[in-house]
Structures are given as structure tokens and as C-alpha cells.
Amino acid sequence: MNDLLPTSVGFRADLAAVSRLRRERETGADGGPAATSELLTLRHREVMLTGGRPEDLIALGRDVDAAVVRFPTWPDLRLLRATLALAVHRADLAAAALRTPGLTAQPPGQVLAADVALSTGDYPAARAGYRRAAQEDPAWDKTARLAALAVATGSWTKADDLYAAAEDEITAKQMRAFSWVRVQRADLARATGDLERAGRLLADADRAYPDWWYVTAQRAALDLAMERWGQAIDGYRAVLAEVDRPEFREALGTAFAGAGRTDCAAECHAFAVSAYLASVARGEVHYLHHLAAFHADVHPHPTAALAWARQDAELRRTGPTLSLLAWCLHLAGQRTEALAVLDEAFALGAGDPALCARARRIRQDRRP
Amino acid sequence: MADHNDPNSVNSIFSDVDVSAADVYDMFGYPGPGAGEETVVLALTFAAVPDAGVFDTDMLYRLQVNPHARSVRPSADEWSLSALTRYFDAMKDHYLGQRDAAEIRVTVDEAGLATVSFRGFPGGDFTERVPTNEVTTLRTPSGAELTAYLGGRDDAFFNDLTGFFRSINYAPQFYEVPFARQDVRELPIPKTLLELEGNTLFNWNPDLPQHGHGLKLDLPDGPLTWEGDSFAKDADGNYRFVYSGEDARAGKNCNAIVLEVPLTFLTPRPEDERVVNVWGESWVRKAAAKIETIPDDPLWTENPVALLRRRRLDDELRRYKLVDTVGQPFADAGLSEREDNRQLGASNFWLAPVFVRRLAHLGWGFGPSVTALGLASVFDHDDAPVSVHRTYSTAAAAFPRGRKLIFQELRMPDDAWKRSDVDIPLRRPFEIFIPNVCAIDMDTTGTWPFGRRLEDQVATRFLSMFLDMAAPLGTTGYSVETLNDQALWASAPVVPRTPPNPLTNDTPFLTAFPYLAEPW
Numbered sequence: 001m002n003d004l005l006p007t008s009v010g011f012r013a014d015l016a017a018v019s020r021l022r023r024e025r026e027t028g029a030d031g032g033p034a035a036t037s038e039l040l041t042l043r044h045r046e047v048m049l050t051g052g053r054p055e056d057l058i059a060l061g062r063d064v065d066a067a068v069v070r071f072p073t074w075p076d077l078r079l080l081r082a083t084l085a086l087a088v089h090r091a092d093l094a095a096a097a098l099r100t101p102g103l104t105a106q107p108p109g110q111v112l113a114a115d116v117a118l119s120t121g122d123y124p125a126a127r128a129g130y131r132r133a134a135q136e137d138p139a140w141d142k143t144a145r146l147a148a149l150a151v152a153t154g155s156w157t158k159a160d161d162l163y164a165a166a167e168d169e170i171t172a173k174q175m176r177a178f179s180w181v182r183v184q185r186a187d188l189a190r191a192t193g194d195l196e197r198a199g200r201l202l203a204d205a206d207r208a209y210p211d212w213w214y215v216t217a218q219r220a221a222l223d224l225a226m227e228r229w230g231q232a233i234d235g236y237r238a239v240l241a242e243v244d245r246p247e248f249r250e251a252l253g254t255a256f257a258g259a260g261r262t263d264c265a266a267e268c269h270a271f272a273v274s275a276y277l278a279s280v281a282r283g284e285v286h287y288l289h290h291l292a293a294f295h296a297d298v299h300p301h302p303t304a305a306l307a308w309a310r311q312d313a314e315l316r317r318t319g320p321t322l323s324l325l326a327w328c329l330h331l332a333g334q335r336t337e338a339l340a341v342l343d344e345a346f347a348l349g350a351g352d353p354a355l356c357a358r359a360r361r362i363r364q365d366r367r368p
Numbered sequence: 369m370a371d372h373n374d375p376n377s378v379n380s381i382f383s384d385v386d387v388s389a390a391d392v393y394d395m396f397g398y399p400g401p402g403a404g405e406e407t408v409v410l411a412l413t414f415a416a417v418p419d420a421g422v423f424d425t426d427m428l429y430r431l432q433v434n435p436h437a438r439s440v441r442p443s444a445d446e447w448s449l450s451a452l453t454r455y456f457d458a459m460k461d462h463y464l465g466q467r468d469a470a471e472i473r474v475t476v477d478e479a480g481l482a483t484v485s486f487r488g489f490p491g492g493d494f495t496e497r498v499p500t501n502e503v504t505t506l507r508t509p510s511g512a513e514l515t516a517y518l519g520g521r522d523d524a525f526f527n528d529l530t531g532f533f534r535s536i537n538y539a540p541q542f543y544e545v546p547f548a549r550q551d552v553r554e555l556p557i558p559k560t561l562l563e564l565e566g567n568t569l570f571n572w573n574p575d576l577p578q579h580g581h582g583l584k585l586d587l588p589d590g591p592l593t594w595e596g597d598s599f600a601k602d603a604d605g606n607y608r609f610v611y612s613g614e615d616a617r618a619g620k621n622c623n624a625i626v627l628e629v630p631l632t633f634l635t636p637r638p639e640d641e642r643v644v645n646v647w648g649e650s651w652v653r654k655a656a657a658k659i660e661t662i663p664d665d666p667l668w669t670e671n672p673v674a675l676l677r678r679r680r681l682d683d684e685l686r687r688y689k690l691v692d693t694v695g696q697p698f699a700d701a702g703l704s705e706r707e708d709n710r711q712l713g714a715s716n717f718w719l720a721p722v723f724v725r726r727l728a729h730l731g732w733g734f735g736p737s738v739t740a741l742g743l744a745s746v747f748d749h750d751d752a753p754v755s756v757h758r759t760y761s762t763a764a765a766a767f768p769r770g771r772k773l774i775f776q777e778l779r780m781p782d783d784a785w786k787r788s789d790v791d792i793p794l795r796r797p798f799e800i801f802i803p804n805v806c807a808i809d810m811d812t813t814g815t816w817p818f819g820r821r822l823e824d825q826v827a828t829r830f831l832s833m834f835l836d837m838a839a840p841l842g843t844t845g846y847s848v849e850t851l852n853d854q855a856l857w858a859s860a861p862v863v864p865r866t867p868p869n870p871l872t873n874d875t876p877f878l879t880a881f882p883y884l885a886e887p888w
Contacts, residue, residue, distance in 0.1 A: 175655055
């Protein structure tokens with residue numbers, strides 16, 4: 001895979017290099033499984049760099065499916081299929097892609113199987129998988145995954161230590177990876193209430209890998225959390241200029257609302273909800289939790305929020321989905337069931353900051 | 369933004385490694401040619417990235433130097449695994465106790481100026497800034513002069529890399545191996561010097577002459593094994609050699625750090641410390657160090673765990689990550705299987721059991737093919753008629769098979785390697801590869817294994833370890849040069865009738881510093 005990687009520095013240079021390489025491979029593709037897999041991997045890289053929009057990921061997934069039909073035994077295609085499925089919350093499709101003899105015997109497959117476990121709330125299996133992969137093929141990405149798992153299971157201090165350990169393995173040739181880890185640490189700091197530190201970590205991330213929309217989006221989210229409405233508006237506008245995703249529109253609307261610009265807020269929110277609903281109408285599931293959260297916290301409609309949260313939790317019972325379901329139940333006045341769902345989440349071993357914060361408020365019987 | 373920060377959603381950033389400038393190629397070391405003051409020539413070569421003569425500014429190259437007297441090794445009548453273990457333990461204490469003693473570090477800035485630091489030498493610490501791609505004279509604090517060259521050169525290595533990979537059935541040289549199949553490296557097919565009948569995965573294919581020479585095929589679906597029972601023969605009854613003798617590095621460049629240093633700068637006791645051990649390392653700058661101008665670096669202020677882990681390193685090295693080491697040729701590629709976590713250099717003592725097992729594994733492969741060629745194999749392969757793929761889980765099980773190989777003296781073809789009347793014992797494989805250093809004996813010419821000279825055909829000399837050096841062969845017997853002898857191959861039942869690797873470099877080495885040829 002390493003020969004697929006650009007040696008340039010910074011987001012725009014990376015994107016240009018990946019796009020150029022993708023075009024070259026498209027021209028010279030010989031149609032074999034390795035070449036096909038490389039080309040699709042490059043397309044995936046390009047899609048992620050340009051925003052990771054679900055519709056692009058789903059379209060790419062269809063092409064990967066076609067490639068799997070042509071080359072059913074080429075394992076990289078199945079790994080890519082699983083990756084794409086997970087990105088749109090289709091753990092079932094990811095698991096199916098990995099159901100090939102021997103595929104999860106090696107670290108790349110072990111990691112993805114653990115990702116599937118994490119996304120379905122099987123935290124012990126995720127931990128075992130990541131640890132095994134890290135033992136067999138130690139690298140920063142496994143450490144970062146263990147850190148993410150530690151966040152999900154409530155070991156926040158350990159999570160930051162693990163992220164720091166991951167950073168220590170990342171070299172100057174991997175600045176995007178470094179920036180990404182700093183963003184995760186910033187996100188953890190924000191979620192646990194240390195907003196000043198979150199800001200500092202995001203500044204590091206931006207300096208390490210300039211011009212990346214992903215960092216800009218996180219910065220805007222922090223501004224939103226700090227009720228710096230003007231900065232959040234500017235930030236989300238900058239992000240949307242590069243990556244038009246409905247969740248960014250929703251966030252921009254929330255910033256407008258905070259700034260008192262209700263018309264702009266309504267327009268943004270309407271656009272976002274419309275896109276969410278269109279996605280659901282297409283049979284997609286990745287925006288279910290956005291709909292639930294929107295109706296729970298942004299534009300209160302407890303009945304709708306609960307309906308969407310139930311639908312999401314029926315598909316995957318994890319800390320985040322159960323946390324949201326419990327919150328929606330609480331908002332809908334169903335306290336007993338909310339507490340039961342919280343118990344279920346904690347019984348899984350979940351303990352992410354959002355779950356803990358919601359649990360605290362539900363148990364105190366506090367509503368917005 | 370409920371859960372878009374999970375690792376999956378940014379999966380495309382993983383596997384994001386590009387450290388090719390960290391690929392160190394070779395460590396050369398031998399006594400300098402001058403008749404006056406004793407000097408040592410040290411040359412570390414590495415990938416010419418971003419270009420020949422242009423250094424990667426995120427890299428730090430490090431040469432560690434450790435002069436000492438000749439080591440005492442197990443006596444000839446005590447060739448046991450426990451004696452070997454005791455020897456390694458003693459060497460380990462010796463090395464680990466001194467390994468911080470002396471080193472040379474090189475970094476290069478955007479303007480092409482190199483910073484060369486000498487630390488821990490009896491001749492004094494000093495740092496100089498020197499231009500790249502020029503021969504420079506450095507003056508030490510004690511007034512001695514060193515000669516330095518840092519820049520692009522012709523790659524001094526000359527070998528048939530494809531042949532080597534064919535001999536060990538190394539799939540990535542011949543096939544597009546899926547990322548998911550990290551187990552597909554050396555396939556479970558016997559190692560061999562001669563092609564195996566029916567080994568269609570790796571045998572030379574006249575219809576695809578470039579296969580393995582740049583052309584890679586998609587890894588086939590079928591079993592990646594071999595079920596045959598004989599070596600392949602052509603219509604004339606000749607075996608097919610896995611080697612072609614072609615120079616895979618012909619016309620290619622490297623970047624190099626070449627130094628010629630007075631022995632008195634390296635050791636205060638040059639009359640006693642006649643062996644200069646040297647090994648090279650590449651370190652790549654850590655990402656955190658790249659942005660370390662941030663005033664409040666959270667790595668330092670908020671992560672005492674990381675801080676403790678770094679404490680063993682000095683301030684400069686803490687900002688870098690060790691990537692590659694080189695001491696002995698083939699210590700990593702041939703014996704450590706290129707594992708990232710085995711880049712230990714002089715600290716490779718814990719690999720001793722691995723080496724014992726690996727040498728036995730190689731012996732089962734190469735040994736029968738050596739015998740088939742009519743040569744004496746040092747490896748006890750039970751008269752196997754064809755190479756065998758066998759692995760061992762313990763050193764104890766492997767040791768009896770490889771004992772003679774591990775302990776045999778590697779004979780030299782003549783006495784030209786000696787520069788004095790000092791009685792210098794011939795070297796044996798166990799002391800060559802552990803520790804993984806280039807051990808330059810100052811009373812020799814420094815030809816391998818008494819160092820490594822540029823003109824040494826070390827790839828073929830490495831193969832000579834599998835010959836029985838005590839067996840008779842013509843009038844001279846076996847030596848490290850036997851397989852480099854064209855006359856031997858001219859009468860061998862094999863095609864092509866060539867030594868495994870080219871006998872000389874693609875372009876002549878220079879007679880004067882920096883000795884490595886000009887870049888292409």
C-alpha cells in the first residue's frame with residue numbers, strides 16, 4: 001500500500017497527489033485484482049480526503065461489490081468493502097465482507113473485525129482484536145484504535161495516554177495521521193469539559209497538517225460548544241465550501257440560531273433534515289442518529305426523536321446508540337425505560353463521555 | 369457530529385508510511401589504505417531519497433563506534449548451546465555497557481548543509497557544519513584530521529537481488545501480494561540454490577523473463593506451496609540455478625556518509641583495541657517534533673508516561689524514531705526476516721535463539737542443493753535428495769542440526785587478508801552476526817568477515833557459510849570465495865554457469881577518498 005501514498009506535505013498537496021495517482025492508475029489499469037484493488041483504494045482515499053460523504057462512500061461500495069464479484073478471493077477488496085460499510089454504519093455488510101476463510105487471521109483483517117465489534121457494542125471482542133493485531137503488527141493505528149476503545153468504555157485518562165503513545169510512533173512523514181490523533185484528543189478534551197485544552201490541541205492539529213477541512217470542522221464544533229457563534233458560523237461556512245454534508249449544515253444552523261439569526265438557522269436545519277430523510281428513504285441508516293439527536297436537542301420533538309433513536313438502536317446496540325435512546329426516552333417522559341436502557345449500555349461496558357453525561361442528567365431527572 | 373470521529377471514518381489515513389530515506393543499505397568498514405597513521409574508513413549507504421546528493425531533512429543518520437580488543441570465544445572443544453549462550457551473555461554485557469560510548473550523527477538541512485556531531489570519542493566531542501557532495505576535512509579538538517563526504521554516490525552494493533529472493537521464495541518480489549495477507553512473504557517452499565521441479569511460482573519462466581525483475585504478477589489463488597520431490601533438470605541433465613549473476617543495483621545510486629578517521633581518535637588504546645565495531649542506524653523525525661515550536665507541547669506537559677519512555681534517549685534522539693539498522697550484510701534480510709521489531713543492531717542478542725532456528729531452517733533448504741551441486745554441505749540434512757522446508761519452534765531442537773554451521777571457521781582463500789603477523793582466528797558465523805555489527809579488524813585488510821570492503825562480494829560469501837569449510841576441495845579447500853570462483857561453476861551441472869552474484873561492482877571504485885564511485 002505504501003506505494004500509493006503521496007510524499008507531499010499538507011492537505012491540498014496530498015489531495016492533489018492522490019487524485020493524480022488515481023488518474024494515472026485509471027489510465028493504466030490492467031484489470032487484474034491487484035490493480036483493481038489499488039485503484040479502488042485510491043478512490044477511497046480520495047473520497048475520504050474530499051469529505052467522506054456517505055453518498056460517495058456508498059457509490060464506491062457498489063463498485064467494490066462489483067470488483068468482489070470479479071475477484072472473489074482477493075482479500076483487499078473485502079477489507080475495503082468492510083471499511084466502506086462501517087463508514088455508513090452497516091456493520092452487517094462489513095461482517096459479511098469479512099466472512100472469508102483466513103481473512104481475519106492477519107492483522108489487517110483482525111483490525112477490521114475488531115472495528116465491527118466496536119461498532120456493534122462488543123467491546124471485549126474489539127479489545128481482544130486490537131490487542132492481538134497490535135501484538136502481531138505494532139503500529140500507531142492499532143494504538144489509536146485502542147485509545148478510541150478506551151474512550152468508548154470510559155477509560156478517558158488511559159485513552160489520552162494511548163493517543164499520546166500513538167503520536168509517539170508517528171513520524172514527520174505522517175503528518176495527517178498526527179493531526180488526526182490530535183483531533184481525537186481534542187474531541188476527548190471537549191467531551192470531558194476541558195475546552196481550553198481542546199482548543200490548543202486543535203491548533204496543533206492545524207499546524208501539523210494545514211488546510212484540512214476535518215480540523216476546521218472540529219474547530220467549529222468547539223466554537224459551537226463554547227457558544228462563540230460568529231466563529232462557529234465562519235468555521236462551518238469554510239467547511240461547507242469544501243465538504244457539503246448535511247450534518248455540517250445542521251451545525252451551521254445551530255450556530256446561526258445561537259447568534260439569533262433564526263431565518264438562516266431554519267433554512268440550514270430544514271436542508272439538513274431534508275437530506276437526512278432522503279437518506280432514510282433510500283434505505284440508508286447512517287443518518288438515523290442525526291435525526292434522533294436533531295429532534296432531541298436542536299428542534300425538540302420528543303416523539304420523533306424517540307422513533308428515530310429506537311430505529312437506530314434496533315440496528316446496533318452500542319454505547320452511543322443506547323445513550324441517545326435513553327436520552328430520547330427521558331425527554332419523552334419514559335424515565336423507567338430510559339434507566340433500563342442506560343443499564344443496558346453500562347452492562348455492555350460502554351462509558352463514553354456523552355453516555356456518562358446523559359446518564360447523569362437522566363438520573364438527576366434533568367431536562368433541557 | 370455523533371460518532372464521526374471513530375477510526376473507521378478516517379481509515380484512509382492508516383498505513384500512511386513513507387520513510388524510504390530511512391532504508392539503510394550497507395555498512396562498510398575497513399582499515400584505511402594509507403601507510404602512515406592508522407585510519408578507519410566507515411561508509412554508511414542508504415536510499416537516495418529524495419535524490420542522489422539530496423538528503424531528506426527529516427532524517428538523522430547515526431553511526432555507532434565501539435573499539436575493543438578481540439573477544440574471547442568458546443574453546444574449540446566446547447561447541448554447545450550453553451557455551452554459545454554464555455558467550456552471547458558476555459558479549460551482551462560488553463556491548464550494552466558501552467554502547468553509548470561513541471557515535472557520529474548526521475542531519476542535513478534544506479540548504480544542503482550537514483551537521484556532523486562526534487560524541488563520546490576519546491579524541492573529543494565536536495560538531496561541524498559541512499557542505500554535502502564535497503570532500504571535507506574536519507579538525508578534531510585534539511588537532512587530528514578526519515575526512516568526510518556526505519552526498520550521492522553510485523550504490524556500492526552489487527548482487528542478484530532477484531536470485532536471492534528466488535532462492536528463498538520471497539513472494540513480494542514476484543507477486544502483487546494483498547495488503548491483507550501479511551503472512552505471504554517467504555512462502556513455505558524449501559529454500560534452495562537450485563530450482564525445484566514444478567515450483568511454478570518461482571522458477572524462471574522464459575516466457576516472462578522480467579518476472580521478479582520489475583514485473584509482478586497477481587498472487588494466484590492456488591496453494592502457495594510446493595509438493596515436488598526433486599530438483600528441476602533440463603534436457604541435458606543440468607540443474608537450473610536460481611541465481612543469474614546479474615547486478616540488480618547496476619546504474620543505481622545511493623546517498624552515503626563516508627568518513628576516514630584516525631584510529632587514535634576512536635580509541636585511546638589503539639595498540640590493544642584492534643577491533644572497531646561499527647553499525648549504522650536511520651532515525652526519522654517524529655511528527656510531534658516537526659511542530660515542536662508550539663510553546664506548550666502537551667506531549668511533555670501532560671503525558672508523563674510518554675516522557676518516561678523517552679528518558680533513555682537524549683534530547684535530540686527523543687525527537688526521532690529509530691527505523692532501520694545495519695551492521696552485517698544479510699543479518700536483517702537473511703536472518704531476521706526483515707521484521708520491523710528486529711531492527712536492533714548491536715543489541716540483537718535476544719535474537720540468538722531466532723538465529724539458531726533460522727540457520728537450521730536455511731540449512732534444510734540450501735544444504736541439499738549444495739550437495740546436489742557436488743559440493744560439501746556443512747549442514748546435516750540427512751542426505752536429503754532435495755531441499756526441505758522445515759521450521760523449528762525451539763533453538764534446542766534446531767541447534768544439533770546447525771551446530772557445525774554455527775561454529776565452523778570461515779576459511780579465507782589465502783593470507784592476503786592479514787596485514788600483520790598477529791595470530792588472528794578465523795571468524796565463525798555465530799560471532800559474525802551477533803552482535804549485528806561490522807567488526808573491523810585493524811590487523812587485516814578489513815575484507816569480510818573482518819570488516820567489509822567495498823569490493824567484497826558479500827552476498828556470495830554469505831552463501832559460503834553453508835559449505836563445509838573442513839572438507840577437501842581441489843588443492844585449496846573451501847573458503848568464503850569458493851562460490852565466487854567462475855572455474856567452479858564452469859564445470860558444475862547447472863545453468864547458467866555463473867557465480868551467484870556479480871564479481872565486481874558495475875563501476876570501479878575509486879582508489880582515493882571517498883572510494884565509492886561517482887553517482888550516475
